[in-house]
Amino acid sequence: MHARESRAGLRRPPALSFVAGQVAVQDLRAGSSIVAVEGDLQLDFRDRSLAWLGEAVPLTSITLLEGERFVTPQRGMVSVSAMRAPGASRTDPAAFIVLPPHTATGVRDWLHLAARHLIELVRTRWRRTA
Numbered sequence: 001m002h003a004r005e006s007r008a009g010l011r012r013p014p015a016l017s018f019v020a021g022q023v024a025v026q027d028l029r030a031g032s033s034i035v036a037v038e039g040d041l042q043l044d045f046r047d048r049s050l051a052w053l054g055e056a057v058p059l060t061s062i063t064l065l066e067g068e069r070f071v072t073p074q075r076g077m078v079s080v081s082a083m084r085a086p087g088a089s090r091t092d093p094a095a096f097i098v099l100p101p102h103t104a105t106g107v108r109d110w111l112h113l114a115a116r117h118l119i120e121l122v123r124t125r126w127r128r129t130a
Contacts, residue, residue: 015095016080023081024096028072031101035117036064037124039094040083048076064096067121 015037016024026034034043041064050057063083064070072078082094099117 015097017093017095018082019093020082023079026078026080026098028075028078028098029101030072030075032072033069033099033101034064034072034078034080035069035097035099035121036066037095037097037121038066038128040065041094041096042081042083043070044079044081045072045076048074067125069117 017038018024028034034041043062043064044059046057046059062070080096
């Protein structure tokens with residue numbers, strides 16, 4: 001079994017890791033997810049429907065705490081930066097993964113998918129503390 005493949009056949013993308021002060025820019029499709037695997041993140045994006053206004057459109061900023069997930073409402077560029085916790089070192093890493101949009105056909109499929117992702121997140125956290 002590949003290191004990034006779960007027993008359920010779910011292939012997890014590699015975590016993108018960086019430290020406070022670094023910024024990652026992602027071009028995401030609507031319905032894509034960003035999951036904060038380690039540390040807290042700040043996400044910044046603009047409303048794509050108002051792109052014709054350019055810089056006049058204010059940035060939308062969202063704080064994503066470790067373990068939380070954000071689903072992008074529309075296609076566009078998302079800026080991801082590491083937030084520094086009070087008392088934390090500037091070199092404390094932050095990491096996130098980007099999950100593609102899923103085409104779940106119903107509530108049952110969605111719950112099954114969410115459970116698999118939660119299990120993978122718990123396993124990752126458990127391995128890190130062991």
